[in-house]
Amino acid sequence: MPTNRTKALLALSLACIVTLSASAQMLARPGWAGFGEKSEAWWKHSIIYEIDPHSFSSTGLHGVAQRLDYIRSLGADAILLTHIAPDATHPQSLDPALGTLDDLDDLSREASSRNMRILLDLGTPPAGTDLNSLARLWLNRGLAGFRIADPQQADQLRKITGSYIGERIVIGDLYPSNSHQQPQLLLNPSLTKLTQFNAATLRPAVEAFLSNSNALLLATDGPEITRSATRFGDPQHALDQGKVLAALLLANRASSLIYFGQEIGLAGPTMQWGTPIPPASDRTRRPVHPAVVNDPVSVAAQDSNPASLLSWYRQLAALHHSNQTLNSAPAIIFDHDAQNVLAWVHKPSDASLKNPAVVVVCNLSAQPAHVSLKDDMQKLHLKGNFLRTLLRSDNGMGPMSLDSMTIPPYTVYIGQLRY
Template structure:
């Protein structure tokens, strides 16, 4: 690490940890049940060697920042060897570290330094597919007679002139053959790719360089479980499972129904009835859960689970047996197609998370590496930070596990490329201009107001640093008591230390109010959380009776002077967190 960068990081670490109590695990429940998890995109968090790309040592250098935020764990997006077609989600070796991020020694050091700070390390695990450069696929694609011949999903295809062949299939003719059905890649075009050496198509749900593994072959499951054990044995706290619903496909290869219209790539819109969320995946989840639970230390399985309704998450927990994922992600409030900055919208889905999951902790997700940042999605261009404080309160005061994304606690914005030639994400290249890719939510972390936002000493970073880094950065916000970062830190500390916010049941009040969302976290000293989603002042009419009022957090200073619950005027886009006695 260059000496100048080392001095800068060391100085920042000293500032950031000052006055921050270290979290200690709470007895009686798994560590993750009360946790705040921070997703880190390794290319964009900290560049320790000046090549313009983030790395593992850069993450290690910022572990004190993780603790200063109040996070209990980091989830690191894929850092395994990869051709980087999908920036790490195309893995060529599951038991190593990509050279641009470091090596296994660097990872072990990261793990050891994180443990000193009571920070758990969760890895992204991609089980659905490998890279086409993985040795398994290279062997499988070489012929129809080899040890890995059926480790991937292969098919002879159909005659191009066969009855029932769709116009979409006819766009992909090879030696008189077309793909066996109309299944599409998420990233455009057919989900089937022709290999002359086998005179067959292989299936790829995502990029053609990401062939799907054949999970109906027991040898595949055994190999992938062994890969997970490699990291569990090394000491990781668990895994976030990428695209976990896509492990199996219909054996009859039936066409997915068309929904009408076309997507950004110009392909027909489909309902993925036969290529996603098949029941066999739950058998795998039960076996995986049993394997992971065999390790000490409350290891955790988190699943990337997009569902239309909150109740659809229950099977991912394992239903009444609760023997599958510990934490399927609830994407609906943050990314649902109807998601909006509206008290009623969030009330409906927070209530569902309390009633539809048999008491299991929800995991609400508002930000990740695949979607524009929540400050932009829920902002109005004028009161974006005020609205972001409400999203932070929703995240950190609900009865569930909290997951955030690097940069969200300081209000990093989505920096979408303005020109196609600046796009790095392949889906943005193929889908331009309707689909501009995911570069905007993956820009380098903004640590300081200095060159390259303190992310790197290299003036050419893998993606450009966002233009607002001089005002939106960790150092500036740590020096400002009223900043968004300080708001996150305050709420995270309350979540950790206040018994009601940590363990209390969640009771909704004033449920007909269109502008104010309010709920009580029950306990010996209950906590009322009230949020005004309106740009106008609104009175609090919770109906809650109590005395001994004590403001724990308020986004507007005027609320700290209030001595009554109901009747208090909530300023526009404000949050009030109040402890009281019954």
């Protein structure tokens, strides 16, 4: 008869085998780490970072691999690669200017070691494309899924990805469909079409996606879209407006698509990394060009600045992933267009002192906004008289009274409802 020690070792071995088997079903390629512990699908409430490798780095896929720690600092769960084929007629090929298939494999492997997946934007494959062969080519290399525009092709891809182990996904456009094979994520373009930065314009779009029960992927920028940093025509406040747009993306339960560079307020097509500024004691030996020091739209200029747009994206992403009320509870938006303020509340079904609602307030103007949310909370039967700060985009301190709060210009305030 086995001894107790032997029995314990056998039980531990079986447990490890079961755990590894379960983890393998969670991952998109052998050897991926970090996803097996999650009970929820990785793509729910995810952050996806979209990259055109031609413009992101001068060294193609190798350059993307070198920046993985930066991408991970934005809370990214996956990287969506776009425009990697040499042209539309060769969707099964990799543009030689970006590197080789070995470089793609290396990128996928390095990304997986940081708990990120690699997705591919297929665009609109030309007529006659063998979608089955195309999809399997990339899936067999370990890619975790696709973005595709055509609804019928999305349905076909969904059937193919479903035959692979691991949580491979398909991102499709938000469209009415009677299909039995819906994509997991539906890209909502409402924020990409906006050109006026005011509450009256933004509120209907925000209300629409907050009330949508589909698994949405929100975006403000993309490959064929005028960047939000210039779309609203206010270069003086572009970085401040960018903080508000970041909150619309990340302070809710939808998944978020960050198009490379929007996290620094990029206006042009090419990512601006800048030159890290040396310590003051070292500048006499290595002079720094004033343009490098003064250019605010670069990673180097914003990386260590806690008040920068880049730092704000990082803080919001961390809150998006960590606060269950913010990323899971339904949201109700309030009408404060008269104050040019967007405000909404995430209300848990069992809201209480231990499980408080979370309130987001955004001032969309260049002047301080004065607003009261007391009546809004009472109509929802939510108890509370003040907000305890979770995060704010300025350097303000302390709680906010529901009766009367003052929000500085272009400031985002996020707090828990308390009493």
